[in-house]
Each structure stands twice: as structure tokens, then as C-alpha cells.
Amino acid sequence: AEMRHGIETRSSENACQLVNPTPQTFFLQQLNDRKEQVYDSKIKKPLGQSPDQSGKFAEGISIVDTFGIKTEKSDPAGLVVNPMISRTEVQNNAEEGIELYKKSHQYSHVGEQKDLNYNWSRVKKSDVFGVETPHNNDGSHVKNSLLWTDDARNAKTQTLVSKRLDDFKERTQPKLGEVH
Numbered sequence: 001a002e003m004r005h006g007i008e009t010r011s012s013e014n015a016c017q018l019v020n021p022t023p024q025t026f027f028l029q030q031l032n033d034r035k036e037q038v039y040d041s042k043i044k045k046p047l048g049q050s051p052d053q054s055g056k057f058a059e060g061i062s063i064v065d066t067f068g069i070k071t072e073k074s075d076p077a078g079l080v081v082n083p084m085i086s087r088t089e090v091q092n093n094a095e096e097g098i099e100l101y102k103k104s105h106q107y108s109h110v111g112e113q114k115d116l117n118y119n120w121s122r123v124k125k126s127d128v129f130g131v132e133t134p135h136n137n138d139g140s141h142v143k144n145s146l147l148w149t150d151d152a153r154n155a156k157t158q159t160l161v162s163k164r165l166d167d168f169k170e171r172t173q174p175k176l177g178e179v180h
């Protein structure tokens with residue numbers, strides 16, 4: 001005996017019926033069109049086509065007159081986005097204006113030294129300034145560098161847990177090494 005609660009729902013329309021409804025008969029379509037003619041929007045702004053604006057034209061202009069310059073068709077979008085040129089031509093085109101781009105966008109490649117127009121006559125360009133950063137090549141200080149100062153401080157301090165929470169965890173969570 002199965003027990004159910006609530007109201008039994010009726011099955012609704014399938015998604016297939018909503019996406020691709022059964023076509024109406026010619027008679028029903030004509031009847032529906034007649035009912036739709038009552039609405040002003042059906043006449044002025046018909047669905048799926050641009051409204052007739054011939055009444056808004058100035059005198060002497062017909063609906064067949066065109067304005068502006070006709071657009072000439074060019075290459076398809078595939079050729080514009082991905083032209084049929086070799087890899088070397090692509091590389092040459094990329095390098096063509098790179099110096100101007102570097103100057104206008106203050107851009108440099110990874111590891112590339114920017115030319116700041118310093119006078120290097122007194123000092124060699126390869127010289128390094130400042131104090132050397134303390135480091136170990138064995139990686140012993142990597143963990144400290146990856147931890148934020150707050151995280152490192154919190155790891156060393158004792159975490160506070162309320163007595164109620166500790167008692168609850170002791171009752172509900174399984175003990176390590178005991179058979180349940």
C-alpha cells in the first residue's frame with residue numbers, strides 16, 4: 001500500500017509539441033487571421049515582416065527608390081578572419097608594427113629589458129643594482145613565501161573551539177581506530 005500526499009498533477013504539453021506544434025487546417029488558419037484583423041498592431045506592425053511605411057514618404061518618392069550607396073560584397077567572413085597566407089607571412093605582419101605598438105602601449109616581451117634611454121656610458125648595461133634577495137637553492141623557504149603572513153601566524157596559534165561543539169563532534173563523529 002503506497003501512501004501519497006498532495007494533489008496529483010496533470011501531465012502538461014511535451015516540449016516537442018511546444019517547439020513543433022501540429023499545423024492548423026486552412027479553415028482554422030483563415031478563422032484565426034480574421035480574429036487577428038481586429039487588432040491595430042496587426043495592421044501597422046505585422047509579425048515577421050516590416051510594416052508598410054509608404055504613407056510616410058515625402059511627395060515624389062516611391063517605395064522602390066533607394067537611398068545611399070549599395071554595399072559591395074567582399075570576401076566571406078572565413079577568409080577575413082583566417083586568411084589563406086603562410087605562417088611566415090603572419091609572423092612578418094605581426095613584427096611589422098611591433099616597435100610602434102611597444103612605444104604606444106608601453107609593452108615589452110617577457111624578460112625583455114625596456115629601453116629607458118639612460119646614459120650607460122658610466123655603468124655597463126648588464127650591471128645589477130640593489131641588494132641580493134636572500135634565497136636557498138634547495139627551496140627550503142618556498143613554503144614560507146607561499147603562505148600569507150596572517151595564515152602563518154594563525155598556523156602557530158591555538159585554535160579556540162567551544163566546549164559544546166567539541167562534545168558534539170566527540171559524540172557524532174567516528175573515532176579513529178575504533179570499530180563502529
